[in-house]
Amino acid sequence: MDCKLRAKNCGGCPLLGLDYAAQLKQKEEKVRALVGKYGPVHPIRGMEQPYHYRNKVISTFAPGWGGKLTSGIYAANSHKVLPVESCLLQDEVLDKTMQAVRAAANACRYQPYDEDKGTGLVRHCLLRRGVATGQVMVVLVTAQPVLPGAKNFVKALLAETAQRGVTVTTVVQNVNSRKTSVVLGEAEKVLYGKGFILDTLCGKTYAISPRSFYQVNPAQTAVLYGLAVEAAKLTGKEVVLDAYCGIGTIGLTAADHAKQVVGVELNRDAVRDAIGNAKHNGVKNARFKRQVIPGDVLELECTLTKRRGPVGIGACTATVNGETACTAELIFAIQ
Helix, strand or coil: CCCCCHHHCECCCCCCCCCHHHHHHHHHHHHHHHHHHHCCCCCCCCCCCCCCCECEEEEEEEECHHHCEEEEEEECCCCCEEECCCCCCECHHHHHHHHHHHHHHHHCCCCECECCCCECCEEEEEEEECCCCCCEEEEEEECCCCCCCHHHHHHHHHHHHHHCCCCCCEEEEEECCCCCCCCCCCEEEEEECCCCEEEEECCEEEEECCCCCCCCCHHHHHHHHHHHHHHHCCCCCCEEEEECCCCCHHHHHHHHHCCEEEEEECCHHHHHHHHHHHHHCCCCCEEEEECCCCCCCEEEEEEEEEEECCEEEEEEEEEECCEEEEEEEEEEECC
């Protein structure tokens, strides 16, 4: 399929000039060359429809015509922003949502951030969509904590998206005042909704926060997870380590086939979501942990749930700086 952005030197999708079968062949050959000596490489599993699958969009703001701002992706080998109205890989609902974000930002007369001068307000916009639920998240990344006319922006955004047939579930302001190419900062403020969206994957429902990792291709993710569980040949007796677990999608998928799952992740928001996802889905054999650093305050609270003679069972929750780090069931005996 032809892409109009390729002619404008778009910095994404370097293989889009090849037909899909050729893309898959090239990828399979590279994987075979890298890891083929360590074990068999099975034929790559492609998509039936390899377009408009991305459930996440990051768009960078830049000056446009007539004093208005525009947004898009960086051109190849540059920091020049190429305006993007639509993309062959992006969810079409998110294309419409980004158009509405630009219209609302222009209505509020927001100025794009200039990374060389350090001036301006809006840097990026992160969009996410739960494909199974239809829920949409808008994250406006600003260079300073104060967003002038925040309520007016939300009102304008909801009106603009409604005109395009899109319903926004939540709007979040993320503050990134650093001189960096990293998109998101640490501070956030929920402007509308609950600050997260829900999606369903492999029969389980997940809460997705702005900074949480979630696979961008839901259709292929379901295929991937199914193949991974099948290849692991789990019997129900194993302890599965889900390294870099994110919000727990792989581990919770494997939990149905394993004795226990232990997920480890650095991102605190992701661990919080993973713990919540396990509870929401009724998964009791999964534990999620994050790194504790010097200066963190650890508190352990245990509630007695059962006792028979000297033996008892307690439900335990460990918090670090007031945030849930992990939950566990503790069995003890009194002598």
